[in-house]
Amino acid sequence: MPNTETKNSFLKKIIALVLGFGPGIFAIGYTIGTGSVTSMIVAGSTYGMQLLWVLLLSCLFSGILMFAYGNYGLITGETGLYGFKKYIKGGKVLAIMVIIGISFGQWNSLMGILGISANMLYEIFAMNFEGLVDYKYETVLIIAIVIIAVFYGLLLVGKYTFFEKILVIFVTFMALSFIISLFFVYPLPKDVVMGLIPSIPEVPGGKMMVAAFVGTTMAAATFLSRPLFVKGKGWTIKDLKRQKNDAITAAILVFVISGVVMAVACGALFHQGKPVTQVLDMANTLEPVAGSLAVSIFFFGTLSAGLSSIFPCLLIAPLLLADYQSGTLDTSSRQFKIITFIACLVALIVPVFGANPIEMQILSQVFNVFVLPIVILGIIFLVNNKKVMKGYKTSLFVNIGLFASLLFACIISYNGVLALFEYF
Incomplete structure (x- = not known):
């Protein structure tokens, strides 16, 4: 009997730990979607673990930037873009550029995410209902419309804590699915060690992949939205330590989950010389190596990655506008409902035209890196302004990290x- 009680209390602790995850869950939702999974699969199957160093640096700098933006939000009670506009000369123009740049990148990603998620669900239905094979376009479009309609409905009724709980469920499923997949196929330890030595693949598309990697892992939307989500959580200046731990945990989880996806692709496909360009191709190529169970688990993880990204991508434009206007997000406002509805229509572009979203997805990740230096420069200025920070001094370590991340972003x-010059 005591054993059962011990097991139950252990299980309750794990559930409480998962549900107790803070605003960092949105960082994982923004960062790891089907675009990120696609980039990791393409990189792992094409270049092995060669780009692991890019992932490590991106996650390290992401953690520092999440921490800096979160601290700024808790200490000042203001948000990033509102701070740009209020305290930086020419900050209004910079803030508008950032809103346009990030919204463009995230809405592009949204098209790809919905397209891939709908295609994956179609594949699952087609396995069980063979009659659907002749109606692929129609089925994919209907699935996409249903998914986006459900998410829009949830946006209209939900508050911050509601969004957070749904994201926790998707992200937990995603992480477990990918980690279990690693037990079926894994890279050589030598490949992992070599991947930590900086090098860029000297092949066509190598530079594009490095930029896409940083664009998807070091996403500017993740940092800018941090003060709003920290406020949404109800944290105050008393929660500085909790905010720090949340930022560190989020950065570590992004590295682990992304690294595992790359490792699975490397272990299964790289040494066989089978580069993959689509998530759906991954399933067909992985099956002979790892069996149908591994494919199903990986499939489920990728679908969870897509669905966990839809919420943050739909939220980003109204979130940045609210940030710019006053520093608060009102999910019941007319502005919120209209902008998220437009985002839903944009998301349907790829399914409506039956396009292949993969190349668009990687390109949109590349565009994300151009906003990054502005976002980093802005927070460096804000957190080192003693008047703005109400006497709180930013540590030397954080400043070194911020300037190193700026150099890396440039x-x-x-x-x-x-x-992009090579591509076009």
Whole structure:
């Protein structure tokens, strides 16, 4: 009897730990979607673990930036873009550029996410109902409309805590699915160690992949939205330590989950010389190596990754506008309902035209890196302004991290420009 009680209390502790996860869950939702999973699969199957160092640096700098933006929000009671507008000369123009740049990138991602998620659900239905094979376009479109309608309905009735709980469920399923997949196929330890040594693949598309990697992992939307989500959680200046731990945990989880996806693709496909360009191709190629169970688990993880990203992508434009206007997000306002409805219509573009979203997805991740230096420069200025920070001093370690992340973002942005010239 005591054993049963011990097991129950242990299970309750795990559930409480998962549900107690803070605003960092939105960081994982923004960062790891089907675009990120696609980038990791393409990289792992094409270059092995060679780009692991890019992922590690991106997650390290992401953690520092989440911490800095979160602290700024708790200490000042204000949000990032509102701070840009209020305290930085020319900040109004910078803030508008950031809103346009991030919304463009996130809405592009949304098209791809919905397209891939609908295609994946179609594949599952087609396995059980063979009659659907002749109606692929219609079925995918109906599934996409149903998904986006359900999410829009949830947005209209939900508050911050509601969004958070749904994201926790999707992210937990996603993480467990990918980690279980790793037990079926895994890379050589030598590949992992070599992947931590900085190098860029000297092949066509290598620069593009590096830029896409940073664009998806070091997403500007993640940091800018942090003060709003911290406020939505009800945290105050007394929660500075909790905010710090939440930022560190989010950065570690993004690294672990993304690294596991890359490792599965590397272990299964890289040494066989089978590069993958689509998530759906991954299932067909993985099956002979790992069996149908591993494919089902990986499939489920990728679907969870897509669905966990729809909420944050729909929220981003109204969130940034609310940030710019007054620093508060009202999910019941007319502005919120109209902007999220437009985002839902944009999301349906890929399913309506029956387009392949993968290339668009990687391109949209590349565009994300161009906003990044502005977002980092802005927070460096704000957290080092003693008047704005009410006497709180930003530590030397955090400042070194912020300036290092700015240098990294500038190098990657330059790399992204070269990649786009090569592409076009």
